[in-house]
Amino acid sequence: MNIFNKVTLQSMKKSRTRTIVTIIGVILSAAMITAVATFGVSLLNYMVNGATQKYGDWHVEFLNVDSSFAQERTLDKGVANTATFDNIGYAKLDGGKNPQKPYLFMAGFSKKAFDTLPVTLVSGRLPNNNSEILVSMSVGANGGVKFAEGDTLSLAVGSRMNGNKNLGQHTPYISGKETLVPKAKRTYTVVGTYYIPGFEEPSAPGYTLITRADAGDHADSVNLFVTLKNPRGVHAYVSKTAGSQAYVLNDNVLRFIGLSDDTVFNTLIYSVGGILVALIMLGSIFLIYNSFNISLNERTHQFGILSSVGATARQLRNSVLFEGLCIGAVGIPVGVITGIGSIRLVISVVARKFGNIMYSNVPLTLTVSIPVIVVAVAVSMVTILVSAYLPARKAASTPVMESIRQTNEVKVESKAVKTSKLAQRIYGLEGTLALKNFKRNKKRYRSIVLSLVLSVVLFISTSAFVTDLKQASGRAVVFTTYDIGVATQDMADSEMLPLYDKLKTVGGVYESSYQALMKVSSAAKASDLSDSYWESQGSHSPDETVNLPIDLQFLDDSAYLNIIKGLNLPAEEYTGHNAKIIAVAKITSHMKANGEHELDEFTDMFKSSSMNFTIAPETNGKPKVEEGRNVSVKFVNTVPPDTLPILEKSGSNHPFIFRVMAPYSLKEKFETPDTHVAIKGMTFRSKTSIQSAAKMEAMIKGAGIKSSYTLYNVSKALDENRNMIFITNVFAYTFIIMISLISVANVFNTISTNIKLRRRELAMLRSVGMSERDFQKMMNFECAFYGMRALIFGLPIAAISSWLIYKGMGGGADNIDFVFPWGSAGISVFGVFFVVFITMLYAISKIKKENIIDALRDDMT
Numbered sequence: 001m002n003i004f005n006k007v008t009l010q011s012m013k014k015s016r017t018r019t020i021v022t023i024i025g026v027i028l029s030a031a032m033i034t035a036v037a038t039f040g041v042s043l044l045n046y047m048v049n050g051a052t053q054k055y056g057d058w059h060v061e062f063l064n065v066d067s068s069f070a071q072e073r074t075l076d077k078g079v080a081n082t083a084t085f086d087n088i089g090y091a092k093l094d095g096g097k098n099p100q101k102p103y104l105f106m107a108g109f110s111k112k113a114f115d116t117l118p119v120t121l122v123s124g125r126l127p128n129n130n131s132e133i134l135v136s137m138s139v140g141a142n143g144g145v146k147f148a149e150g151d152t153l154s155l156a157v158g159s160r161m162n163g164n165k166n167l168g169q170h171t172p173y174i175s176g177k178e179t180l181v182p183k184a185k186r187t188y189t190v191v192g193t194y195y196i197p198g199f200e201e202p203s204a205p206g207y208t209l210i211t212r213a214d215a216g217d218h219a220d221s222v223n224l225f226v227t228l229k230n231p232r233g234v235h236a237y238v239s240k241t242a243g244s245q246a247y248v249l250n251d252n253v254l255r256f257i258g259l260s261d262d263t264v265f266n267t268l269i270y271s272v273g274g275i276l277v278a279l280i281m282l283g284s285i286f287l288i289y290n291s292f293n294i295s296l297n298e299r300t301h302q303f304g305i306l307s308s309v310g311a312t313a314r315q316l317r318n319s320v321l322f323e324g325l326c327i328g329a330v331g332i333p334v335g336v337i338t339g340i341g342s343i344r345l346v347i348s349v350v351a352r353k354f355g356n357i358m359y360s361n362v363p364l365t366l367t368v369s370i371p372v373i374v375v376a377v378a379v380s381m382v383t384i385l386v387s388a389y390l391p392a393r394k395a396a397s398t399p400v401m402e403s404i405r406q407t408n409e410v411k412v413e414s415k416a417v418k419t420s421k422l423a424q425r426i427y428g429l430e431g432t433l434a435l436k437n438f439k440r441n442k443k444r445y446r447s448i449v450l451s452l453v454l455s456v457v458l459f460i461s462t463s464a465f466v467t468d469l470k471q472a473s474g475r476a477v478v479f480t481t482y483d484i485g486v487a488t489q490d491m492a493d494s495e496m497l498p499l500y501d502k503l504k505t506v507g508g509v510y511e512s513s514y515q516a517l518m519k520v521s522s523a524a525k526a527s528d529l530s531d532s533y534w535e536s537q538g539s540h541s542p543d544e545t546v547n548l549p550i551d552l553q554f555l556d557d558s559a560y561l562n563i564i565k566g567l568n569l570p571a572e573e574y575t576g577h578n579a580k581i582i583a584v585a586k587i588t589s590h591m592k593a594n595g596e597h598e599l600d601e602f603t604d605m606f607k608s609s610s611m612n613f614t615i616a617p618e619t620n621g622k623p624k625v626e627e628g629r630n631v632s633v634k635f636v637n638t639v640p641p642d643t644l645p646i647l648e649k650s651g652s653n654h655p656f657i658f659r660v661m662a663p664y665s666l667k668e669k670f671e672t673p674d675t676h677v678a679i680k681g682m683t684f685r686s687k688t689s690i691q692s693a694a695k696m697e698a699m700i701k702g703a704g705i706k707s708s709y710t711l712y713n714v715s716k717a718l719d720e721n722r723n724m725i726f727i728t729n730v731f732a733y734t735f736i737i738m739i740s741l742i743s744v745a746n747v748f749n750t751i752s753t754n755i756k757l758r759r760r761e762l763a764m765l766r767s768v769g770m771s772e773r774d775f776q777k778m779m780n781f782e783c784a785f786y787g788m789r790a791l792i793f794g795l796p797i798a799a800i801s802s803w804l805i806y807k808g809m810g811g812g813a814d815n816i817d818f819v820f821p822w823g824s825a826g827i828s829v830f831g832v833f834f835v836v837f838i839t840m841l842y843a844i845s846k847i848k849k850e851n852i853i854d855a856l857r858d859d860m861t
Contacts, residue, residue, distance in 0.1 A: 004311070004319040007302070012323060021749040023331045028745065030335025030380040032738045035343040037376050042347060042367040047256040050359030055198030055252040056117045058083070058225035059234045063246045064168040070224045076241065081227040083116035085109045086219035087168065090180060090206050091155035097144035100173050103180070104139070105206030106157060106188075107223075108213035116225055117199055119210065123701040124149045124192020127212050133188035134210040138196045140708065143207060148706045151190040158182035160205070168221070170246045173205035198252065199225070231257055304400050313396035317389075324388035332380050336373060340366075342734075350730055430778035433765075437758075437782060449789045451747050452836075455740045456794030456828045457801055462736045463824035464802030466729055471817065482513075482683035483715040484693050486700070487644035489679060491707035493667075499703055500682045506695045508688035513556040516667060516680035517643050520552045521618040523625075528611065532587045532603035536655040550615060551659045552670065555641060560663040567636050575663070580610075580632045583660040584640050605656050610634045615660070617674040627672040633660060644681045645712065681709070689715035740831075748839045751786075755843035763852045776844070783840050787833045794832075795825060 012019045062069070064087060074082045086108030093104050108130065109117075119126065122137050133153065140146040147153070160167040162178045188211060200208050213219075228234055231254065238247055251260045303316055344366045351364040486503070488496070496514065504512040523545045555563070563582070564574045574580050585605035616628035640659045662670075686692040693713040700709070755762070766775060799820060806818045 004306075004315055005322050007306075008319050008323050009326070011302070012326065017752060018749060019327070021745055021752075023327055025745045025749070026327055026331030026380065026384060027335040027338060028738060028741050029383060030332045030376065031339035031342060032735075033379050034336045034339030034373065034376040035346075035738075037372045038340055038366070038368060039343045039347070041369045041372050042343070042365065044256045045367040046354070046359075046362060046364045048253060050362040051253045051256060053359060053362055054118060055250060056225065057081070058116055058227050059231050059250050059254065060226050060228075060238055061199060061248045061250070062224040062226070062242065063170045063248065064166070064221040065224050065245055066221060067218065069245065070222055073224060073226055073241065076226075076237075078229050078233060078237065079226055080229045081116065083110070083112040083225045084222040085113045085117075085210075086213045087221045087223060088186075088211070088219055089157040089183060090160055091157050091186075092180060093139070093143055093145060093207065095145050098142055099175070100203075101143060101205055101207060102173060103160070103206035104155065105169060105204070105208050106133070106155075106186070107208055107210050108219060109210050110213045113213075113225075116227070117197065119197070120195045122193040122195060124190075127191055127210065130212045130214040131188060132191045132211060135190055135193050136196055136200075136207050136209065137193050139207045139209075140193075146706070146708065147190050147193070149190055149192060149704070153188045153190065155186050155188070156182040157184055157186045166221075167205075168246070169201065169204040169206060169208075169223075170248065171205070172203040199223075199248075201248065232259060234259060303398070307400045317392045317396045320388050320392035321385060324384045328381050328384045332377055332384075335380065336377060339376070340368060346730060346734060428777075430774050430781055433778050433781075435781070435785065445786070445789075448747055448751060448786055448836075449793070452786070452790035452832050453794040453797065455744070456790065456832065457798045458736050459740060459828050459831075460795075460798035460821055460824050461801040461805060462733065463821035464798075464819075465805050466725070467819050467821055468806055471819070481642045481685075483686050483689040483713070484684040484696065485644045485681060485712040485714065486683075486696070486709055487679055487681040487712065488707055488709040489677060491680070491705070491709060495705065495707060496680070496682070499700065499705065502699055502703070503682060503696050504684065506684075506686075506692050506699070508686040508692040509684050510687060511685035512682065513559045513641070514664065514680075514682045515556065515559075515641065515643070516554045516664070517646070517678045518552040518554075518670065518675055519618065519678050520550050520615050520670075520675070521547055522550055522613045522615050522628075524548050524606075524611075524613070528606055528608065530587075530604050530607050533605050533656065536587050548658055549618070549654065551643070551657075552615065553640060553643060553659055553661050554664045554667045555661055557663045557665050559641065560661065563638060563661070567638060569634070569636075574634075577666070577669070579666075580634055581660060581662045581666075582636045582638075583633045583658070584638060585635055585656065585658045587656050604635065605658065606635060608635075615670065617672055617676065624672075624674055627674055629670055631660075631662075641683075644679045644683070645710075646679045686715070689713055744835050747835055748842075751836065751839045752843040752846075755840070755847060759847055759850065760856055762847055763850070763856050767852050767856065772848070779840055779844055780837075783833065783836045786836045787829075790832050791829060794828070798825070798828075 058081075062073070070082065070084050073079060088106035088108050090103040090105055093102055096102055109119075109127075114126065119134070121134075124134070127134055135147045158181045160171075160178050161181050162174060167174075167178060188209075194210070197208055226237075228237060234249065234254065238249070249260075254260050303311075306316065347364060347366055354364045355362075500512070500514050503509075526544055526546055529546065561571060561575065564571055567582070569582070574582065586602040587605055588602060610633060612630065612632050614625060614628040614630050616624050616626075618624070640661060684692065684696075690713065693711060693716070697711055700711070762775070765778075770778075802820060803818065
């Protein structure tokens with residue numbers, strides 16, 4: 001070890017506090033870089049595993065290849081696994097509604113194909129032989145043709161031909177040019193349905209039906225799925241082996257390895273990670289640069305003496321870099337371990353929330369990547385060396401006499417530190433001295449202010465982001481009077497009501513009901529409508545009657561009776577075949593989308609509290625009076641039960657709500673040849689909605705229901721929103737706390753060392769008679785100037801940043817209001833002054849303990 005390195009180590013030992021704080025800053029920096037990188041790798045690994053489970057454990061699919069090509073690929077170097085399914089052929093889908101998908105495509109799966117490609121059953125079981133078949137649910141959902149378990153399909157299976165060219169699933173349907181050439185008659189028994197397969201391209205012309213491959217009947221072509229040992233070589237592999245064969249990459253998996261052709265997604269992944277690392281490096285450079293700059297201020301005299309006896313600029317520069325390497329050697333390993341430990345703790349907190357939002361069967365676990373750790377160490381070391389090199393270069397270029405005399409530290413003219421008489425009168429002598437100190441060395445004070453501003457802006461901006469996210473999430477949630485809903489349009493009451501009796505017994509369910517909604521209309525006299533109605537329309541109609549659309553909601557008789565009792569209406573008048581029915585008719589043109597209004601804030605649509613109507617099905621915008629039913633309606637102030645989601649869009653947006661409610665037992669009375677049930681179904685409230693919904697799904701499948709239905713778990717959507725906000729909060733505030741800790745360390749280091757550098761100056765003030773009280777008052781003024789300057793810049797920048805975040809999240813849309821996080825701003829104001837005052841108190845306590853004479857003699861060597 002040369003003499004310069006020994007001197008450097010002695011200087012580090014002499015300034016223990018500064019050295020320790022710098023090491024803490026390096027630990028925080030390395031910990032944050034390691035944590036961000038490790039979490040990124042862990043998250044991508046989780047997404048890869050989840051996508052593999054959902055879309056299949058393969059990297060490239062070769063389409064319509066012969067068996068010899070498939071056999072050759074199994075022998076390729078770097079191939080971990082291969083699987084194939086037979087392309088049995090196509091059959092016409094009779095009654096299909098999608099013109100771009102007119103076929104059924106039969107695929108013969110081997111055992112290996114079932115292991116490699118995920119087949120998620122909706123109902124039934126997997127086929128056991130080549131006479132059983134599994135139907136994709138998209139045949140019914142997208143094609144409009146429904147198959148049930150036990151159905152027998154007799155199909156003329158053949159090939160798609162365009163001239164002499166054989167077409168496969170990779171080639172979209174070519175209307176008018178291709179023909180289906182039948183080759184064989186095949187009969188299959190439907191044994192189940194499954195979710196849309198991940199390997200089926202959206203443009204594929206046939207819905208994939210899966211059967212067992214026939215070992216004795218080899219297909220003309222197969223689809224080959226290849227899994228590579230190293231997926232990063234997938235592009236090189238296909239360019240080498242594909243030749244003229246069509247292939248498809250498993251982009252859903254490869255995108256999370258950074259190999260997707262989706263440049264937008266790749267840019268997003270790397271840009272987010274790069275921005276986070278850049279922010280961390282920025283904060284770290286502030287701290288470490290200031291630390292080395294302060295170190296050089298302390299050692300300026302020392303460097304001048306060393307230069308005077310022959311030390312070169314390179315030797316002085318290397319001395320400072322050696323200090324950086326020593327600090328890095330201690331701080332980086334501790335930071336890496338701390339970063340891995342902290343992100344492991346964070347992952348353990350949020351892992352279950354991730355499972356609820358994304359892949360429930362794939363655990364989010366910590367993935368430590370050695371290359372990533374090496375990169376984190378390298379980035380941390382580069383941060384330290386850059387921070388050390390900048391002040392080292394300045395020190396090495398300073399003339400020898402300036403270094404010895406230390407005349408280059410403060411160079412100001414008298415007018416630069418001049419204060420106004422008003423300031424002197426307001427602040428007094430102590431405040432004026434503090435203000436002059438603030439002005440005379442702006443670089444040092446600017447560093448402190450910038451660190452505080454950075455913390456304030458990040459803390460308030462993060463709070464604003466979380467606030468906006470909560471608002472957006474809250475607006476996205478549809479508040480309903482049920483947790484679970486089963487909606488249908490074509491299920492008959494004879495099938496639905498027995499099913500309802502079974503479902504309401506599911507564990508956790510404590511309230512249940514069923515309902516139906518019809519879209520009808522009625523003609524009302526113009527004179528019966530209120531002034532508020534005409535205001536909402538903008539003008540008074542000259543016609544004597546107005547056709548009004550009505551939502552006719554039939555409720556479970558017991559639920560309807562509870563509403564009647566809750567309104568204190570006589571039950572005998574509102575029950576029975578010719579009973580009165582109730583309605584809600586309100587003007588909603590001024591209603592806000594957040595639904596926070598009370599019902600009585602809305603104005604009535606009709607002048608009278610009760611009326612007689614003729615309710616009829618609507619044809620061409622007018623009621624079909626000959627099929628109408630006369631009813632006596634009582635208008636009430638109540639919130640009607642929520643309807644189930646209507647699958648068909650009505651296309652109308654009326655400035656009013658007109659909902660007539662009737663008991664379900666009267667539904668038959670209103671049914672006519674032209675009535676149309678918009679939606680019907682069952683609703684349930686449950687203490688354990690996720691478990692209850694799963695049991696209901698299983699019971700519906702077990703009941704053999706053939707009618708189409710949709711099961712809604714509203715509570716699950718709420719839980720997903722809450723989980724997303726929780727995860728965002730955890731990562732946002734973990735990030736902001738660590739950035740703030742770096743800033744606090746920077747402020748502490750800069751202020752405490754600054755006070756130490758001024759010990760002779762402060763000792764001189766005390767020696768000429770400044771009392772302890774006045775001395776403390778002067779330092780308090782300095783603290784106030786730090787805090788005020790930081791807040792003057794920090795708060796407006798934070799407000800602008802919060803506004804930009806708000807606009808970036810679609811501000812103004814969906815009634816998301818701009819809400820400045822005043823609570824976080826208050827915490828920032830308190831935090832800034834608290835950190836500055838505490839640091840100043842620590843530094844001043846050290847100064848006060850020193851002997852004034854010793855401090856005046858100190859030559860800072």
